[in-house]
Amino acid sequence: MGFLDGKKIVVMGVANKKSIAWGCAKALMEQGAQVIYTYQNERMKKLVVKLLGTEANLVECDVASDDSIATAFATIKEEYGNIDGLVHAIAYANKEDLAGSVVDISRDGFSLAQDISAYSLIAVSKAAQPILNDNAGIVTLTYLGAERAVPNYNMMGIAKAALEASVRYLAADLSPQNIRVNAISAGAIKTLAVSGVKDYQKLIEISKDRTPSKVGVTIEEVGNACAFLISPLSSGIIGEVIFVDKGVHLS
Ligand code: NAD
Numbered sequence: 055m056g057f058l059d060g061k062k063i064v065v066m067g068v069a070n071k072k073s074i075a076w077g078c079a080k081a082l083m084e085q086g087a088q089v090i091y092t093y094q095n096e097r098m099k100k101l102v103v104k105l106l107g108t109e110a111n112l113v114e115c116d117v118a119s120d121d122s123i124a125t126a127f128a129t130i131k132e133e134y135g136n137i138d139g140l141v142h143a144i145a146y147a148n149k150e151d152l153a154g155s156v157v158d159i160s161r162d163g164f165s166l167a168q169d170i171s172a173y174s175l176i177a178v179s180k181a182a183q184p185i186l187n188d189n190a191g192i193v194t195l196t197y198l199g200a201e202r203a204v205p206n207y208n209m210m211g212i213a214k215a216a217l218e219a220s221v222r223y224l225a226a227d228l229s230p231q232n233i234r235v236n237a238i239s240a241g242a243i244k245t246l247a248v249s250g251v252k253d254y255q256k257l258i259e260i261s262k263d264r265t266p267s268k269v270g271v272t273i274e275e276v277g278n279a280c281a282f283l284i285s286p287l288s289s290g291i292i293g294e295v296i297f298v299d300k301g302v303h304l305s
Contacts, residue, residue: 074276
């Protein structure tokens with residue numbers, strides 16, 4: 055018996071077995087949920103099929119495109135009916151904006167990172183809203199760089215600040231419909247996305263060093279917190295950013 059028995063949850067952002075979204079999907083399934091995965095494009099689909107060993111429960115969704123988002127959620131509605139939650143684990147910025155000086159960030163680079171990493175939460179929440187059941191949860195992933203100037207995190211820190219503000223406004227907007235929106239601020243973990251940040255190994259090492267236990271957080275630990283936040287067990291938590299970083303944020 056799991057606390058998500060019979061629930062259907064959409065997980066956006068699995069790229070491979072190191073993805074935080076994969077940690078979330080595993081934890082959701084451990085609690086009895088059925089997971090529906092969205093993937094960005096054909097290249098990503100191949101990776102996800104390799105990981106899952108099946109093409110079942112996969113839906114294409116490129117969050118850069120309103121049409122792709124609309125088609126994805128229409129497909130989900132048609133094939134699965136209503137859903138009980140949504141995990142948004144998606145971010146992107148140009149490599150040159152994750153290094154060097156913040157004053158060199160271009161207008162285009164700023165827009166792109168904000169669009170994919172922050173606006174997409176608003177866009178997918180709108181698309182999911184009509185098919186979300188009562189007491190559903192939406193969870194997104196953020197990082198400490200939203201509130202502190204972390205070396206090289208630059209453009210993504212700015213986008214994550216917008217993402218965290220979006221969580222609070224969406225939460226206020228959607229909670230009257232009994233849809234809860236929250237974020238997990240995860241500690242640094244070696245994934246495809248993090249390798250875009252210059253000297254990311256240093257970021258992960260520093261992060262590990264700053265945990266009181268000197269042990270970094272895992273995708274499974276982030277996933278367990280995600281399962282809780284998606285579930286009605288967290289019914290009192292609305293518009294919150296919860297650190298799941300083994301205490302890095304304490305120092
Ligand atoms: P990841 O590379 O495994 O996942 C990033 C995902 O974003 C990929 O699946 C990619 O396909 C998807 N994506 C990018 N552009 C997209 C688009 N246009 N449409 C649809 N999908 C798109 O890396 P991750 O580290 O697991 O990242 C997941 C989330 O966790 C991100 O929001 C990231 O910023 C956040 N996060 C990561 C860390 C870390 O240290 N790895 C820490 C805190 C927060």
